[in-house]
Amino acid sequence: METPKFKFDGGFIMVPWDQFEEAIEWYRENMGWRLIGTGDGPVGRKAFFKMPGTGQANLKSFESELDHFTSKEYSEGNCRFCFRTANLDWTLEYFDNLGIECTSPRKMPDQTRSADIIAFGNVRLTLSEDRKLEGKFPESRVIQYAAKPLWLGVSDLEASINWYGRILGWEQSKKNFQDRGFALMRETWDSVWLEKVNVERSPKKANPGARLYFRIKKQEDLHKTNEWLKEQGIEASDIVGDRWKGFHFYDPDGNRLNVWSYY
Template identity: 60%
Template sequence: MNKPYFQFDGGFIMVPYDRFEEGVEWYRKHMGWALIDTVTGPVGRKAFFRLPGGGQANLKSFEMDLEHFNQRDYEEGNCRFCFRTANLEETVNYFGEHDIECSKPVQLPDGTLTADIQAFAGVRMTLCEDRASEGQHPEARVIRYAAKPLWLGVRDLEASVAWYEHVLGLERSETDYSDQGFALLRDRKDHWDYVWLQQLASCSPVVKANPGARLYFLVDGREDFLETQRWLKQQDIETTEPVGERWTGYHFYDPDGNRLNVWNYY
């Protein structure tokens, strides 16, 4: 097949099955998200929230008998799924007042302030400040996906850029951040900058991630979806088998153990 096209398409935030209702209420209350619906199906429980600034957030229950959805060897690793907040200081203060753990803010190379929070059941979510959104959604702490929603740590920046160009078909951004230990990658079709790669110490261990906040790529078309999984195997890339309603999800790993998820709606 031709090189597949992977398109960013949101993701899942995982919650324990037996605490699902508690998790739904936690995200409704603390994030300020409006619940659209909840469903229970062949692969467990899901809840859908309308994000105040546009888009949809999806909660999904862990399912221990399905490799793609299980909680075994839970590990955040170096995968960050990033969300947007209007005022990071105010948001961090709110979470602190509600005993929700937050990291100290750090700045990305483009000047964006970020902080990790420990969301429901210990899931790490990364918040990125967007002051242009301040005042637009005062009832919400987290308003939509970040402008650059994927942030991954890698041991060899240049080798990883080449890997992501070959496997995901991404392109390097026109702005060079290598002197700061970062590379910014973009979608090859619409030239949207959305993936940060961050240089880790070269001696860092490879940790196979199984995080709670999971960004997904869409492969459109059922046959293309299945063929893409086979193509990855032909590149000697470890993948899981598709699972879900009509085989709608699987994941694979980059050379540094970062987990990349794929789904399809058909």
């Protein structure tokens, strides 16, 4: 088959099964998100929030019997799922006052600023500042997905540019950030940061709590994509779910990439 079309489509923030109700309240209150529904199904518990800008945020319970949703060998690794905030300093001050761990702001190659917070259940979320949104959603700390929703650390920048181009069909941006240790890759509409980091030769595979997903529209194509990745020698999990289906696979540095399809 041709290189599959991987389109960014949101994701899951994972939480412990026995703390699910507590997690719903934490995200509703501290993010400023509106709960629009919950559900239980073959792949566990879910909660759905409308973010104040655009998009939907989803909580998902860990499920120990499903490899795709297990909390076993939990590791954030170098995968960052990024969200947008209007004023990063104000947002970090809010979380710091609650005793929530935050990192210092970091200037990105495009001159925006980003920082991590350790959210409910020790999940790392990355916040990207967009001052154009300032004042529009005064009751919300986290407004929508970032313009560059995925940020991945890689050991070899050039090799990763080639891998993501070959496997996911992404193109490198015309703006060259490699002198700053970054590359900007583009899928259909959204962008992905690749950053050169020090990664062990045999990296531990990431099993993070904040998991960005790419959508394959047709479930028939989801199965074909899973098979195609395995034919390329890429480690991919088995597909789980029924009406909703999903799986994950890894890049050469152990970064976890997630795929889903639904009717």
